[in-house]
Amino acid sequence: MDSITTEEGSSSSSSTDGWKYDVFLSFRGEDTRYSFTDHLHSSLVRKGIHTFIDDGLVRGEEISQALLKAIEGSMISLIIFSENYASSKWCLDELAHIMQCKKSDQQKVIPIFYKVNPSDLRHQTGCFGKALASHECNFKDDPEKVIRWKAALTEAANLSGWHLTSGSESVLIDSIVKDISLRVLNDTGNFYVADHPVGIKSRVGQVNYLLRLGVEDIRMVGVWGIGGIGKTTIARAVYNSIAQVFEGCCFLENVREESMQHGGLVKLQNIILSKIIGGKELEVATVHEGINVIKKRLSKKRVLIVVDDVNQVDQLKKLVGRCDWFGFGSRIIITTRDKHLLTAHQVNRIYNVKELDDHEALDLFSANAFPGERRLSDDYVKLARTVVQYARGLPLALIILGSLLCGGSMEELQDAIDGYKKIPNPDIQETLKISYNSLEDPVKEVFLDIACFFKGENKDHVIQILEGCGLNPEYGIKVLKDKALINVNEGNYIWIHDLLEEMGKEIVRQESPFEPEYRSRLWEQIKLGASW
Incomplete structure (x- = not known):
């Protein structure tokens, strides 16, 4: 033969x-x-x-x-x-x-x-x-x-x-x-990645460096960052770039949402088996049966599995368990907003997705707001830079705002941007709020205090103040860091993305939109009946 x-x-x-x-x-x-x-x-x-x-x-x-x-x-x-x-x-x-x-x-x-x-x-x-x-x-x-x-x-x-x-x-x-x-x-072109994959190539390279395909071990790699930062987009591009070298491949999208459906985890287990083994004769009926079949049938196979948008450790335990579930050379990629899920699952190779730089952000916004335009007037470039400054490198915000502003006049664009600075775009807010909604109530309080009052403040000083308010800020700050909602820089100062800060303030504003005195927090002096 x-x-x-x-x-x-x-x-x-x-x-x-x-x-x-x-x-x-x-x-x-x-x-x-x-x-x-x-x-x-x-x-x-x-x-x-x-x-x-x-x-x-x-x-x-x-x-x-x-x-x-x-x-x-x-x-x-x-x-x-x-x-x-x-x-x-x-x-x-x-x-x-x-x-x-x-x-x-x-x-x-x-x-x-x-x-x-x-x-x-x-x-x-x-x-x-x-x-x-x-x-x-x-x-x-x-x-x-x-x-x-x-x-x-x-x-x-x-x-x-x-x-x-x-x-x-x-x-x-x-x-x-x-x-x-x-x-x-x-x-077949694998997965659709993005209409305008700005900045994707370099980020794919960094994830592939962690994957080290030339090493015949079994690796799990995490892709971690805030909502809208491009984790799934990067994972799709990585998948497309390396899938051809594996015996079987599976991309599990929207695990957070799919696992909440009836029979969610069993359905996801069956997708893994169907994509990699093929046929319906291996279809499992229970989660525990699925674990056993996955371990038995994939333990000798070199596989690539992407588990996208994980929000519970149990999802990882039931879907991709331990490295010994899979054959040598296998790679598992996990995207999540919660770093703690990765460390709890003993995933120690983690790529922290960063915001786009100003040049990348301008390219992405312009591609969505001014499609087909090869050269913009100085006024439009100035306006685009205002949006880039507002979005702070978050791809989701640049895409949403670019699409919404596409085709508008100069005056309409400026009015829309001014409006979003007062009341944030709801589509952006809803995506960012997914992480906030998953927090315990005491941690939500810590987040809102940081968003309203303590951006740029020394962490120890903030902890001292919040402890005086009866909160547990040490724990709260750790959780917020793990969920990429805040960061603490080398100088021990708390940093929060502008759009997350805006989200926190909007949550408080919605407590009483027209009567600020009934809100839980006030962070600016109220002048002449202003709503803030």
Whole structure:
């Protein structure tokens, strides 16, 4: 059993979104339908590869339109050349159409030489020569047809493919399915990352540095930061950049939300098994059954799993447990707003996602607010810089504000920005409030005090004041740091992102929007009936 690596013209799919099938199987039914082809088809389907097999189409004098359309709609054609392949004019018509699609639509074609010699196809000798000689007698009135078949056989024989002479068919099938799986994964474009992936490349590089794919250990890496900072976007881009080197891959999105649904964790466990193993025969009914099946079936596999937006340690325990659940070389990526979840799960390689710098932020905002504009006037650049200053490098805010302000006049843009400085944009606020809403009530009090009064203050001084108010600020500040809601710099001063500060103040303002004296906190002198 050998891998054939003869010459093949380079090609890449001209369409990654328009394929109806991942794979089209071309084969001689009487040779392999109930043996090799059947096993290969089942393995492809179990891997989640959408495969067309001619199973019951009525054969007529000419190849059917349904079959032609299936060939045209397939990203990859697998041709199983067996002893009697060339004796079927339908198989040869399929082959000729497949090779035409390779030229016109840049489809991929991979031959499998099943107990036949590739040179017999190339030179039309042996069983292939006999079959073609018979066709020449039967098609004397249409010699061009046989010429096309011969040309297609020669061209296919010169492509890279697989050759089975002896040995295990199951081993060959495993190799073919692994290869096809990687090709399908690469050609389908993987996950959508972003309309404007500004600043993503450098951040992907930093996460990949922590992953160290060249090291044959098992690693869990955390991607941590505040809401809207781009954790999921980075994880998608990382996934796309490395997925092709793994035996199985799974990206679990929105774990926080999905786990709250009925049967949430069981559903997520089944997604892992389905994506990596394929098929439904492994579907589990309970969380504990899922743990056992994941450990048993994935412990020898090199896998990539992304667990996105985790907010409870239990989610990690039930979905990705310990490193020994997975085979050597596996990588698990976890995105979260809560650093404590990572440390509690013994994930010590953590990437702290930073805000965009001013140049990146200006690019991202401009791409959303002024699409297609190659050069902005000085007034618009000045306005854009005002928004960048307001957003403080938070991608979510730059995208939302850019999209909302798109197409507006100079005056409308300025009015909108002035309005958001008084009453924050609700879409941005709701995303940021997810972290706040998860806090215990005493920690919420500490956060609101910091947002309203203590930004930039010495941590020890703040702790002393808040202890006098009956709070537990040591614990509260630790939790807020873990949830990326505040930071304490090297000088021991408390820092909070401007939009988080704004969120805290808006929470207090909403306690009594029109009568400030009834709010729990006042942080500015009230003048002439002002609402602040």
